[in-house]
Amino acid sequence: MAQDFAPLTNDLILRTARGEDVERAPIWIMRQAGRYLPEYHEAKGNRDFFECCRDPEVASTLTLQPIERFAGLLDASIIFSDILVVPQALGMVVEMVEKKGPHFPDPLTSPDDGQYSKVLNKNVDVAAELDYVYKAITLTRKKLKGRVPLIGFCGAPWTLFCYMVEGGGTKLFIQSKKWIYRHPEESKALLQKISEVCVEYLALQVKAGAQLIQVFDSWAGELSPSTFKKFSEPYLAYISENFPKRLAELGLERVPMIVFPKGANFALDSVCNLGYDVVGLDWQIDPAEAVKIRGNRRIVFQGNADPGVLYGTKEAITETVEEMVKGFGGGKKGWIANLGHGITPLVNPEDLRFYLQEIQRLTSR
Numbered sequence: 001m002a003q004d005f006a007p008l009t010n011d012l013i014l015r016t017a018r019g020e021d022v023e024r025a026p027i028w029i030m031r032q033a034g035r036y037l038p039e040y041h042e043a044k045g046n047r048d049f050f051e052c053c054r055d056p057e058v059a060s061t062l063t064l065q066p067i068e069r070f071a072g073l074l075d076a077s078i079i080f081s082d083i084l085v086v087p088q089a090l091g092m093v094v095e096m097v098e099k100k101g102p103h104f105p106d107p108l109t110s111p112d113d114g115q116y117s118k119v120l121n122k123n124v125d126v127a128a129e130l131d132y133v134y135k136a137i138t139l140t141r142k143k144l145k146g147r148v149p150l151i152g153f154c155g156a157p158w159t160l161f162c163y164m165v166e167g168g169g170t171k172l173f174i175q176s177k178k179w180i181y182r183h184p185e186e187s188k189a190l191l192q193k194i195s196e197v198c199v200e201y202l203a204l205q206v207k208a209g210a211q212l213i214q215v216f217d218s219w220a221g222e223l224s225p226s227t228f229k230k231f232s233e234p235y236l237a238y239i240s241e242n243f244p245k246r247l248a249e250l251g252l253e254r255v256p257m258i259v260f261p262k263g264a265n266f267a268l269d270s271v272c273n274l275g276y277d278v279v280g281l282d283w284q285i286d287p288a289e290a291v292k293i294r295g296n297r298r299i300v301f302q303g304n305a306d307p308g309v310l311y312g313t314k315e316a317i318t319e320t321v322e323e324m325v326k327g328f329g330g331g332k333k334g335w336i337a338n339l340g341h342g343i344t345p346l347v348n349p350e351d352l353r354f355y356l357q358e359i360q361r362l363t364s365r
């Protein structure tokens with residue numbers, strides 16, 4: 001279903017993700033739309049966070065803010081939304097508490113809990129439940145007028161599972177560990193259910209206009225090598241296998257797939273075999289080491305400077321970018337520049353501008 005969008009004037013990230021030689025490394029920044037931007041707070045006003053996600057006009061405005069502010073310095077946009085819209089589609093209530101983060105008033109406490117079977121057996125109408133996201137994507141594509149490609153995304157099954165059983169953010173992951181070590185089979189059934197919804201959700205984002213997709217496994221690093229193999233990898237693989245099949249069924253062309261298993265550098269070798277085109281790296285791995293592990297596989301890396309460098313001096317930023325560009329081999333192939341995780345609040349947007357400029361300068365040579 002080819003919608004009538006303006007042709008891309010910058011397809012650098014698509015060419016890079018396909019493994020082509022490029023003139024310089026494409027750049028985008030995880031969480032590039034959001035709290036560090038004064039215009040985000042202005043546009044959001046006192047609206048509730050999920051209300052912004054559900055309003056295509058507001059969501060597209062927020063998506064475009066960094067593209068406009070950093071015109072010529074960002075090579076992709078990412079739709080303004082959240083990974084927690086999937087638990088909502090699965091029937092769970094999720095609130096966003098100002099300055100605190102997500103809160104589920106009724107998390108999944110155990111397999112005997114009525115909520116668990118309700119979620120597991122829910123016949124999710126992914127088209128209807130998340131219709132507002134597709135509308136926001138289509139409207140954003142129109143407003144982008146081909147300036148840069150638009151990334152769609154979802155949370156990885158393991159990361160969404162953590163939020164659904166913890167009821168929000170956590171440092172200790174007590175409930176998540178109780179589930180996997182006390183109820184492994186019930187955990188796997190839930191992970192499978194989430195995976196199926198993610199496949200459909202990603203495919204419908206592409207139908208609406210998303211040109212690449214990213215799967216955020218923000219809590220991958222909470223697992224051991226053994227439990228990552230059991231509770232995260234199979235579901236990441238399920239998505240990379242079934243999402244392209246679903247696109248084909250819908251008559252849509254395949255789009256590049258990015259996976260970001262934060263903290264799971266212990267599994268990098270096997271993550272490179274999961275069927276994704278691009279693997280996002282956090283800042284705890286040396287780029288040269290990652291390149292060595294990749295070997296001659298056709299995987300593109302994305303990342304990976306410590307987001308904290310943006311609290312540093314210009315000299316510190318330049319040094320970090322120099323090391324990163326060198327580690328990834330110069331930026332003419334196989335690397336999408338980003339940070340090693342989302343940009344953090346209180347960063348001065350002008351320091352981000354300098355980071356972007358330095359990447360462009362040092363990879364254009």
Ligand code: 1CP
Binds near residue numbers: 032034083100153216
């Ligand atoms: O430009 C963009 O990237 C904005 C779109 C976006 C994305 C890709 C938002 C908006 N959230 C996300 C993904 C997301 N959400 C992740 C994966 C990426 C990551 O690891 O950073 C995760 C873990 C969440 C969950 C979430 N949503 C948190 C983290 C809570 C925790 O456990 O520590 C928070 C604080 C949110 C709220 C949120 N989502 C997005 C924004 C701009 C905000 C802040 C809302 C506000 O206070 O105004």
